[in-house]
Amino acid sequence: MLGEGIIKGMLETAKNFAGSFVSEERLTTVEYPEQRIPTAENARVFPFLVYDGPDWQAGLRCVACQICEKECPPKCIYIEKSKDKKPDFVGKPQIYPAKFDIDISVCMSCQICVEVCPFEAIKMDTQFELATDDRFGGLLMDRQQLAKSNEYYHSIHPTEATEVDARLAQEKVAAEAKAKAAAQAAAAKAAAAKAETPATGGH
Amino acid sequence: MAATPISVTIDQIFILFRDWLVHFLPVAVRPFAAVVLGVIAIACVFPGLFALTTVFERKGLGRMQNRLGPNRVGPFGFFQPIADGIKALTKEDVIPFRADAVVHFIAPLVLVVAVFMGFAVLPMGRNMVLVDMDSGLLFFFAMGASTELSVFMAGWSSRNKYSILGAMRAVGQMISYEVPLLLSSVSVVMIAGSLSLTKIVEAQNHYTGIFPHWYVFTPWGFAAFLMFSIAATAETNRSPFDLPEGESELVAGYFTEYSGFKFALFFLGEYLGMFSISGLGATLFLGGWSAPLSFLNVIPSWIWFFSKVMAAIFIFIWMRGTLPRLRQDQLMNFAWKFVLPFTLLNLVVTALWRFMGEGWARWVVCTAILALAYVLMGRTGMHRKKIGPRSYRYAE
Amino acid sequence: MSFAFYLIVALTLAGGLAAVLLRNTVHCALALTVAFAGLALLFLGLDAQFAGFAQILVYIGAVAILVVFAILLTRSSEAEQEGVFSKSWLVGLVIAAGVFAVLGWAVLASARALPWQAAAPIVTVRDIGNVLVGRYVLPLEIVALLLTAATIGAVIVALHEKERTR
Numbered sequence: 001m002l003g004e005g006i007i008k009g010m011l012e013t014a015k016n017f018a019g020s021f022v023s024e025e026r027l028t029t030v031e032y033p034e035q036r037i038p039t040a041e042n043a044r045v046f047p048f049l050v051y052d053g054p055d056w057q058a059g060l061r062c063v064a065c066q067i068c069e070k071e072c073p074p075k076c077i078y079i080e081k082s083k084d085k086k087p088d089f090v091g092k093p094q095i096y097p098a099k100f101d102i103d104i105s106v107c108m109s110c111q112i113c114v115e116v117c118p119f120e121a122i123k124m125d126t127q128f129e130l131a132t133d134d135r136f137g138g139l140l141m142d143r144q145q146l147a148k149s150n151e152y153y154h155s156i157h158p159t160e161a162t163e164v165d166a167r168l169a170q171e172k173v174a175a176e177a178k179a180k181a182a183a184q185a186a187a188a189k190a191a192a193a194k195a196e197t198p199a200t201g202g203h
Numbered sequence: 204m205a206a207t208p209i210s211v212t213i214d215q216i217f218i219l220f221r222d223w224l225v226h227f228l229p230v231a232v233r234p235f236a237a238v239v240l241g242v243i244a245i246a247c248v249f250p251g252l253f254a255l256t257t258v259f260e261r262k263g264l265g266r267m268q269n270r271l272g273p274n275r276v277g278p279f280g281f282f283q284p285i286a287d288g289i290k291a292l293t294k295e296d297v298i299p300f301r302a303d304a305v306v307h308f309i310a311p312l313v314l315v316v317a318v319f320m321g322f323a324v325l326p327m328g329r330n331m332v333l334v335d336m337d338s339g340l341l342f343f344f345a346m347g348a349s350t351e352l353s354v355f356m357a358g359w360s361s362r363n364k365y366s367i368l369g370a371m372r373a374v375g376q377m378i379s380y381e382v383p384l385l386l387s388s389v390s391v392v393m394i395a396g397s398l399s400l401t402k403i404v405e406a407q408n409h410y411t412g413i414f415p416h417w418y419v420f421t422p423w424g425f426a427a428f429l430m431f432s433i434a435a436t437a438e439t440n441r442s443p444f445d446l447p448e449g450e451s452e453l454v455a456g457y458f459t460e461y462s463g464f465k466f467a468l469f470f471l472g473e474y475l476g477m478f479s480i481s482g483l484g485a486t487l488f489l490g491g492w493s494a495p496l497s498f499l500n501v502i503p504s505w506i507w508f509f510s511k512v513m514a515a516i517f518i519f520i521w522m523r524g525t526l527p528r529l530r531q532d533q534l535m536n537f538a539w540k541f542v543l544p545f546t547l548l549n550l551v552v553t554a555l556w557r558f559m560g561e562g563w564a565r566w567v568v569c570t571a572i573l574a575l576a577y578v579l580m581g582r583t584g585m586h587r588k589k590i591g592p593r594s595y596r597y598a599e
Numbered sequence: 600m601s602f603a604f605y606l607i608v609a610l611t612l613a614g615g616l617a618a619v620l621l622r623n624t625v626h627c628a629l630a631l632t633v634a635f636a637g638l639a640l641l642f643l644g645l646d647a648q649f650a651g652f653a654q655i656l657v658y659i660g661a662v663a664i665l666v667v668f669a670i671l672l673t674r675s676s677e678a679e680q681e682g683v684f685s686k687s688w689l690v691g692l693v694i695a696a697g698v699f700a701v702l703g704w705a706v707l708a709s710a711r712a713l714p715w716q717a718a719a720p721i722v723t724v725r726d727i728g729n730v731l732v733g734r735y736v737l738p739l740e741i742v743a744l745l746l747t748a749a750t751i752g753a754v755i756v757a758l759h760e761k762e763r764t765r
Contacts, residue, residue, distance in 0.1 A: 002541075002581025006526065013267045013525040020266040029270045306629065338724055341652040348660020352632060355667060359625060367671075374664060381660070398724055 041157060044124035046104045047113055049146045052089060056147040057096075061121035063088065064097040068113035068122055076106035077113065088119075089168065090175045102146060104130065105139040120164045126156050207501070214503040217244070218330055241333045245322050252509075253474045254284035260520050267524035291467035299361060299460050306360035311461070311468035313353035318472050321346040321479040326401050328492045328505030339400040340392065343483060344385060347438065350476065351377045354447075357469070358457035369456025372531050373440060373447030379538040380437035380444075386546040387427040387434065390553040391418055391487045400483075404491030413497045417490040422569040423553040426577075428488040430546050432518075435480040437534070439473060442523035446531055481515035482508070541584055548576050604644060611637030624670050632663040649724050 019026030030037055053059035069077045080099035088094045113122050125148070132138035154161040212219070221240050225233050258281055262272030273280040298307055324339035326332040336342055351374050358370020392398055395406045409416045418424030437444040448456040458469045485491060489511050492504035499507075529537070552569050559565035614634030618627045635658040642651035685691070731739055 001578060002584065009525040010521060013521060016269055017263065017266045017521075017524075020269060026269055027266070027271070031271070031274075303623075303626075306626070336648065338648045338652055341649065341656065341724075345652045345655035345660065348656050351664060352659060355664060356629065359667075359671070371668075374668075378661070378664065 039126050041159065043126045044109055044111055045128045046107055046109065046125055046130070046141075047102060047122050047146070048125040048148045049100065049143070050121060050123055050150055050153050051147050052150050056144070056149070058086065060096055060147060061089065061119050062097050062100065063094040063119055063121070064100075065118070067116050067118065071112050071116045073110060073112065074106045074108055076103045077101070078103075090172050097143060100143040100146060102141050103139060104141055105135075120168060123153055123157070123160075123164075210501045210503070214329055214505075216503075217328070217505070238333065245333065246319070249319075249322065249475055249478055250471065252478060252513075253471055254288070256474055256478075256516055257287065258283045259516075260523075263517070263520045264524045267521070288467070291464055294463035296463040296465065297460075299363070301362045302460060303360040303362070306356050307460070308465075310353050310357035310360060311465045311472065313356065314350055314472040315468050315475070317346050317349040317353065318475045318479060321476075322482070324400055325479065325482040325486060326404050326491055327482075327508050328503065331492075331505060332401055335401050336399065338398040340388060340398045340403075340483075340487075343400075343479075344381075344388075347384075347476075347480075348381065350472070351381075353472075354457055357461070361457075361460035363460055366457050366459050369447045369459070373457055376437055376440070376444060376447065376531075376534055376538075379535055380434040380542070383430050383538065383542040383546045384434035384438060386543075386550060387431040388483075388487055390423055390427045390549055393550070393553050394418065394423075394557060400486050400491075404486055404493065407490040408493040410497040415490055415493060415495060415497070417488065417493075417495075419488040421556070422566065422573050423549055423556050424488055426545070426549045426552070426573045428484070430542055430549065431484055431488065433542055434538075435484060436519065436522065437538070439476045439480060441473075441477065441519055443526035443529050444534055445523075446528055446534065477516065477519060478512060481512045481519075484515060485511035541580055545576065545580060549573065604641075607637055607640045607644065611641070625667060628663065628667045628670055631666065632659055635659050635663060647722070649722075649727055 016026055021027075050061050051057075051059040052061065064079055064081045066079050066081075069075075069079050078099065078101040079097050082096050082098040085093040085095050109124070111124055114124055130139075150161070150165075153164075221237060221244075224240060225236050228236050258273070261283070262274075262280060265272030273283045276282045276286045298304055321343050323333045324336055324343055332339075354373045354377070355370050358366040358368075358373070361367075391403060395403045397403065397406075407415065407417050414420070419428045436442075440447055446456075448458070458466060461469060485508060492508040494500045494502060494504075494507050552572055555572075556565050556569050559568065611634050614630050614632075614637055617630035618634060621627045621630060635654065639651045639654040639658070642654055
């Protein structure tokens with residue numbers, strides 16, 4: 001009958017109107033910024049640099065290999081290598097970045113830098129409230145702003161961070177085993193060389 | 204409950220206040236001063252109601268759409284109209300270079316003046332009508348017709364194709380729905396026997412037992428009220444008939460090129476038009492200022508009038524939140540092929556009601572004719588258009 | 600002949616003059632609307648409430664809009680006239696003077712024919728209604744027939760155009 005649809009529609013809207021005062025389902029507004037919806041675990045906004053331990057300069061995982069700089073599609077990363085070296089997580093002396101700038105007004109959050117980094121040094125952050133009125137300087141993040149601790153990484157991406165830590169620990173164990181094997185081989189060779197010279201030497 | 208002196212005083216409080224104020228002036232200017240005070244009252248009350256309605260509409264629509272409305276300015280957002288008013292007043296008034304400056308300027312003025320004139324004949328309470336004219340209803344419709352001209356002036360003077368299109372559509376729509384609007388009011392005039400709005404309210408102010416003699420409770424009155432509401436929604440360019448000002452189709456239709464205070468004047472004119480036509484509907488069909496049950500007459504008459512107007516406004520907002528917009532040809536088809544024939548039939552049924560005399564027979568006959576006509580016309584209309592669930596040629 | 604009367608007369612005459620002297624055609628139509636409003640006010644000044652409000656409702660609410668639509672749909676409103684006086688203005692002046700003389704004679708002759716009354720008769724809408732369906736029912740029905748014929752004609756013309764464009 002003519003008008004039936006209108007009546008049904010108006011009843012539905014009336015249910016919405018009345019229900020919005022009582023039920024959560026009929027009022028889905030989240031009043032930002034007083035209330036916030038927690039972000040999902042695999043959310044990504046802009047990259048950050050991970051460091052282990054308390055000192056951000058000593059524990060910085062990045063070794064300035066510049067792979068991320070070369071792979072970045074909009075070329076938003078700028079790296080300058082250091083002149084000296086510092087030991088990395090397995091103890092080997094590595095160079096470190098003297099300058100590591102990311103221009104977040106250019107960055108498109110594609111995550112390619114994260115995918116190609118062989119040292120698990122750069123990961124994606126979830127902070128998005130970065131608005132500033134300084135259009136150029138305020139959106140250029142330098143090494144110190146980008147360096148965030150491994151504990152922070154655990155807090156924002158727990159599963160990923162535990163995976164990374166497990167992998168790094170494995171590599172460290174493998175590296176130590178290799179170093180021990182190499183040391184044993186060197187010691188064996190030195191012992192063999194020492195055993196030979198008294199044999200060839202003589203009275 | 205009989206009207207006690209206290210309730211009569213509260214009922215007539217505005218009249219008594221006006222008479223007290225006017226006593227300070229010499230006798231010669233007293234009638235003039237009384238009318239001026241009435242005009243000042245109308246000019247203050249209705250724009251105030253307009254401000255309240257804008258915030259009610261935004262919050263009401265929000266709640267119907269599962270969201271909050273504005274809630275930052277003032278407690279629960281009720282000072283939002285102040286912010287809107289300041290914005291409208293301080294915005295730059297942009298007139299396009301090739302626009303017709305004179306006509307562009309006076310179009311919103313003509314609209315607001317014509318709409319304000321309509322309030323002069325509405326009886327807002329017992330003895331509370333500004334001008335008691337013998338042909339008050341005709342005056343009201345004459346003022347309503349003048350608003351169409353201002354809509355056209357606004358659209359044409361902007362020299363903008365969207366404005367012209369919007370203005371043509373708006374004028375076509377308003378003219379098409381004016382005929383059913385008038386004809387449904389004519390049924391009321393036939394029964395009340397007068398064009399004067401105060402006499403129409405007086406005719407409805409009787410009670411059998413506790414039930415009122417409002418015209419909406421009669422079969423022809425109910426049908427006429429329905430058609431009147433549809434036509435009134437179309438006259439004020441209100442959803443679902445708001446294609447002329449559809450934001451998604453025509454930018455803003457005939458007031459695209461208006462900014463700042465002139466836009467606010469158009470907005471004011473539209474909402475005041477809504478108030479005045481709701482007031483007319485309440486006067487013609489819902490008994491004006493009379494109470495719904497006879498013992499509720501203690502509550503002042505002006506409270507009843509404004510409650511009915513605000514109830515009508517709430518229904519307008521409810522319909523806006525529910526219905527999608529009608530396309531122009533659907534709108535016109537509906538007017539000429541359904542509303543107008545039904546209104547003409549209603550006139551005949553009203554005459555039948557009048558000449559059948561008192562009794563239950565006329566209730567049965569009139570209701571039967573109107574219900575049958577509604578069902579038949581509805582079915583033929585829908586059958587021809589083959590309205591049903593949509594089917595897709597390639598998606599299945 | 601009060602001050603209000605002269606004011607309304609000035610308004611009507613100004614509207615009428617503007618309707619023929621302005622360059623832009625739509626402006627002329629709007630000035631004509633002002634003249635209609637002046638006429639309605641004159642009716643109201645004579646206490647003919649029904650005639651006055653019907654004048655506003657019909658002339659301003661429908662005829663003026665019709666005129667404006669006709670102007671818009673039949674010519675581009677951009678082109679403004681070169682001159683507002685046509686070449687054959689003398690003939691037009693003579694014809695207008697002749698029509699005015701005939702109308703003036705008819706009005707004055709009727710005023711002489713009617714008995715002098717102290718007050719104008721109060722005519723209510725009820726009286727108008729009674730007279731329309733009583734004594735003047737034939738003109739009423741003829742006008743209704745005329746309007747029906749015009750409406751059907753308009754629909755047929757529009758129908759033909761729709762079929763031609765299909």
